[in-house]
Amino acid sequence: MNPLQRALVEKTGHDHGFEHVLTSDLEGVTLASALHAARASVSVLPEGGYLLRLQATTPALLPEMLRSFAQVLRADGFAASSEAALAALLGRSASLARALPSQAAQDFEAAVSSQLAQLPAGLGGTEVERLVRQRVGQQKFREAMLDYWGGTCTVTGVTLSEVLRASHAKPWAECANDAERLDVFNGFLLVANLDALFDRFLISFDNTGRLLVSSALHVDDQHRLGLQPGMKLRWLGEAHRGYLAWHRKQWEEGTGYWR
Structure with a gap:
């Protein structure tokens, strides 16, 4: 992940429910929030776009994400073809992380x-x-x-x-x-x-x-x-x-x- 991509991911995370950057390097960016316990790891896909991996304290998060994003689910996470697609994934996961028990x-x-x-x-x-x-x-x-x-x-x-x-x-x-x-x-x-x-x-x-x-x-x-x-x-x-x-x-x- 090059510096421009890292900056774009960090800004997208900040604007869509993941305001804290835990790590940011060549491997990708790990994001978190003070408002919920979920974490998001974003890396670059070889074919272009991004891969989002979610870590959640509630098991309900991933099944709920599938309601809206089943078409971009991969074995290792959710694929986002652009920053806008990544924003949609991050925004929805942050909303769910705030809402779901506990x-x-x-x-x-x-x-x-x-x-x-x-x-x-x-x-x-x-x-x-x-x-x-x-x-x-x-x-x-x-x-x-x-x-x-x-x-x-x-x-x-x-x-x-x-x-x-x-x-x-x-x-x-x-x-x-x-x-x-x-x-x-x-x-x-x-x-x-x-x-x-x-x-x-x-x-x-x-x-x-x-x-x-x-x-x-x-x-x-x-x-x-x-x-x-x-x-x-x-x-x-x-x-x-x-x-x-x-x-x-x-x-x-x-x-x-x-x-």
Whole structure:
């Protein structure tokens, strides 16, 4: 790798989620970040372009990368034909590394500790801590969902962040622990109308991702709410299915559960 290539790789990494250069020499460049635990090693391919090798603390990273980049997977990493292609690979891997367990949980604990430490003397207590944990947790869950789904509604493809909601499949109050509450697979990024329906178990999704609509929703209201035949999740990972099964049970029973 010549000096120009190294400089381009370092700049691409800095701009796409890998701001630290660990090594940079003739063999290639190794990149890291203070915001997640993944590392990226970039070398030059003999035929031109780059080869990206990822080291991750979560086993979910590589399978998730395959959703978008299966066509450039090689036995030893992901091939990038240009700096732009490398940027896409690095940007997506950084987003996933921030979102996937257990990075979000670690960020959550650090943020909670920081905010509790800033409280005035005498304001602490179990209820205050519960409220801080819930507020920070919901913020971190939203950030993780935006990263995981690429800032795009899981169903409609809408990218306007102001109308996107991080929807829990298994609600916050029903989760056994913070790991469940912050698990990026425990929910979907939905536009506000779908979020409201999903939150109240008026819609759900089957194991193929197909939209399920409650009989309590009148056909006219379905049209007004933008529900259309054939709507489905862009993808559905195996890790989603346990949480979705819980949600679908409430939908099937028509419990009218309100979070």
